[in-house]
Structures are given as structure tokens and as C-alpha cells.
Amino acid sequence: MDLEFLQSMDIQILVGVAVAALAIVVSAVYLFASTKSKGCLDPENFKEFKLVKRQQLSHNVAKFTFELPTPTSFLGLPIGNYISCRGNDSQGEEVIKPYTPTTLDSDVGYFELVIKMYPQGRMSHHFRELRVGDYLVVKGPKGRFRYQPGEVRAFGMIAGGSGITPMFQVARAILENPKDTTNVHLVEH
Structure with missing residues (x-):
């Protein structure tokens, strides 16, 4: 036993x-x-993302590429939403401004912002001073609009200046989804 x-x-x-x-x-x-x-975003708390590449596109527009925590990480930004970026103006005062990445969640390991920098822009100063290796402080996702594939037959967009990036994000999501038959019409001013 x-x-x-x-x-x-x-x-x-x-x-x-x-x-x-x-x-x-x-x-x-x-x-x-x-x-x-x-995804990597936090709607309540700011998080830091390292700048890994800066490409000057014109005299006042640059593309900034930020690294996500791992090569397989994605931002976690619904189509049509934006992020809040925090930085300092030329006087050292804190500035928070919304931006829409040109990348989608299918772009893993990084996200990109295309920024037009205005001479007197408070957040423009922060982006002009940003160098590879520096960190951008971001919170999100933000916004109420969320694009759903096939939600409408056609999507008409009118955009000018920095307003082109949200339209670019939505148009890219539609065009890269073979199941989405939405027609896209974009008028850029």
C-alpha cells in the first residue's frame, strides 16, 4: 500500500x-x-519613439522615420485617426500638435511622419531641431473618424497643405486592400 x-x-x-x-x-x-x-500607442500616456532617419523632401518638408520597439511591432493607429506629438518651441515651451502618419499598421517596425515646417510654427521648431537618435514623444490614437473598408461606394477628398497626410493614409489603405472596392477621388489644393 x-x-x-x-x-x-x-x-x-x-x-x-x-x-x-x-x-x-x-x-x-x-x-x-x-x-x-x-499596437505600440497608448491613448492615455505619452511614449517615446527614436528617430532613425530624416529625409529632406523640399526646403520646408521632411520625412521622419521613427523606430518601434521591435521589428515586428506596429503602431496601432486605426485608419483615419491621428497621434499627438509633444515637443518644445523656440522659447522652450511645451507644444502638443496632432499629426497623421503616412504609414499603416502593415508597415511593421517603424512609422513615418511627413512634416511641413513653417518659419513661425511652434512645433515646426521642434521638428527642425530633431536629429537622428533623438526621441519624439507621442500619444494616441486620437480622433473619431475610422475608415472601414467597403463602408461607402466612393470616397471624395479635398485637401491642401498639411491636410494631405490624413487623406494619403486613407487612400493608401483603400488602394492596398484588394478586397476594398471603394473608389477614391482626391483634389489637392
Whole structure:
């Protein structure tokens, strides 16, 4: 009887260890899946993203490429939403301004902002001073508009100046989705 008792205890211990290991694996998968589906943004708190590339497109427009935490990370910005960027103006005062990335969540590992810098623009000063290796402080997603594929038959857009980036984001999402048959019409001023 003592041998049977010990064998049943060994089986109970093995079952307990197996159940605990399974619980750990399930928890890890859930945590990974919930983190992955959420993206890198936080709507309540500002987060820092490192500038890895700056490309001057014209005398007052540049494309800024920011690194996400891992090569497989994505921003987590619904189509039609924007982010709030925080920086300092020429007087050292804090400025917060909305921007729409030109990248989509299908662009993993990074996001890009195309910024027109105005001579007297408070946030423009911050972007003019931003160098590769510096960090941009971002919060989001923000906004109430969210584009849903196939929601409308045609999407008409009128944009000018810096307003082109939100339209670019929506148009790109439509054109890159083979299942989305929405017609896009863009008038740029």
C-alpha cells in the first residue's frame, strides 16, 4: 500500500506540474496576443519613439522615420485617426500638435511622419531641431473618424497643405486592400 500511495502522489505531482505549465503557456500566449493586437500607442500616456532617419523632401518638408520597439511591432493607429506629438518651441515651451502618419499598421517596425515646417510654427521648431537618435514623444490614437473598408461606394477628398497626410493614409489603405472596392477621388489644393 505504501508503494501505491507513493505512485499516486507522483502522478498527482506530475499532473499539477503539467497543469501549471499549461497555465503559464496559455497566459503567455494571451499576453502576447493582446499586446500584439493593441499596437505600440497608448491613448492615455505619452511614449517615446527614436528617430532613425530624416529625409529632406523640399526646403520646408521632411520625412521622419521613427523606430518601434521591435521589428515586428506596429503602431496601432486605426485608419483615419491621428497621434499627438509633444515637443518644445523656440522659447522652450511645451507644444502638443496632432499629426497623421503616412504609414499603416502593415508597415511593421517603424512609422513615418511627413512634416511641413513653417518659419513661425511652434512645433515646426521642434521638428527642425530633431536629429537622428533623438526621441519624439507621442500619444494616441486620437480622433473619431475610422475608415472601414467597403463602408461607402466612393470616397471624395479635398485637401491642401498639411491636410494631405490624413487623406494619403486613407487612400493608401483603400488602394492596398484588394478586397476594398471603394473608389477614391482626391483634389489637392
